[in-house]
Amino acid sequence: MAKPGEPPAGIAKLAGVMKAENIPHTVIDANCEGILFLLKGKYEWDDTWYKRAARKTEQHLHSLRTDRAYQNINRYKQTVKDLYRVLTASVRNEGIRITLSDYKHPGFSPVKSSDIRKAAGSPEANTFYRYFEQRLTSVIEQTGDDIVGISLFYLNQVLTAFAMIGFLRKRFPCIRIIAGGGLVNTWMKKPGFKNPFSGLVDEFVAGPGENIILCLYAKKRDGATHYTPSYSLFPLDSYLSPPYILPYAASRGCPWKKCAFCPEKAENNTYVPIPPSRVLQDINLISKQNKPVLLHLLDNAISTPLFNALTENPPGIPWYGYARITDVLADTDFCIKLKKAGCVMLQIGLESGDQEVLDAMNKGFTLDLASRVIRTLHRAGIVTYVYLLFGTPWETSISAQHTLEFCARHHHEIDFINPAIFNMPVCDPACTGYKTEGFYNEDLSLYTDFIHPEGWGRREVRQFLHDWFKKNKAITGILKATPPFFNANHAPFF
């Protein structure tokens, strides 16, 4: 499960390669299709709330696909809550937790390869089996496709993706199965990683998949060739957003790559930007073909050259994305230009309101600059979505209080807040000094437990968030405005 709000950009990139090279292919967004399949099912559940919600499913889907749901945050919350109820009804006897963005099985862990293999061994037990059994069978029988690529980004997708792989193995034993995507990349960068899924997955691909596709089909790539992503095979009217949000990655990696515990740094991913002029060409081309209503820039941090290019040649549709806190965003004239160029929202990784914590994390900005950036963006009419990270090894209850005070001071200028609790990445060299002795990790665990040097553990952080941060009057108002499940993906519509 991943939020079904927009098509997956990585697959659009691969579809662009195959289209340009005349390689016949089919695209299936099994995430979006599977969720709609469950939402449209009829379930025998004698629950008044469910019955009310189920009667309105079509109306709610329509409302999320037009601007109706976004006219009022309370109406929006009711809409997504009703859809969540219907999803819950689809699995009510199985102990599975399912939402519009999450899928957890009570018996199988997505970080334990033996459990994942069990999920692959009994695909018919999977919640989505009736959907993918019909869909994959009909596509493969019609097209005769003999290579299937599976894209895995989130842990929530693992069990169902492997149930699909297990099904394909049984039904079409000769098919070659290749898996890639962000999660596979992280698995493969784990020291000593060996494919624990031999017999199921033929090949795992780390990093971008373009090269393997060209290699499979014996196509030669000139180093300078650029492929424009293609969205023409995606079900663009089916996503649960006004049709449609165009996701576009103008770079891979991060231009800063210095923040502590960031996967970009730990995995030593190279920063590869696409030239801004090329980015604008791509966006214009795709916009002409598919008429998006919103551009979602997926970069870890939109670069200053790209900001400049967007102000000089606005893409003609509103856009948003992540930005690092830097001097340019404290410049009022520059932010007004961004606003005029269509920038509706910027996502800002503030993480903490304590300078010592920011310095220890190597964020590379001062709190004074962060204040000026947030104020300037607000004055320019650009919505700010601020990300906070509580419970890092350098934070104490006092520094967490500083973060609360920072947010309260800026509550008129911050539009949305995402308060997260820190997870210690298992394979970051910096984490070794903090590991809990004897803590047992599964073989594919991404995070590990640790003893906080100041006793500011997850329990204490949770309590602080619940008792203080979320109860602060200035902050409560901001948190209540956040769209549940879809969060930043739907925030620009409000």
Ligand code: SF4
């Ligand atoms: S700016 Fe973001 S992506 Fe870049 S290193 Fe820092 S946390 Fe990582």
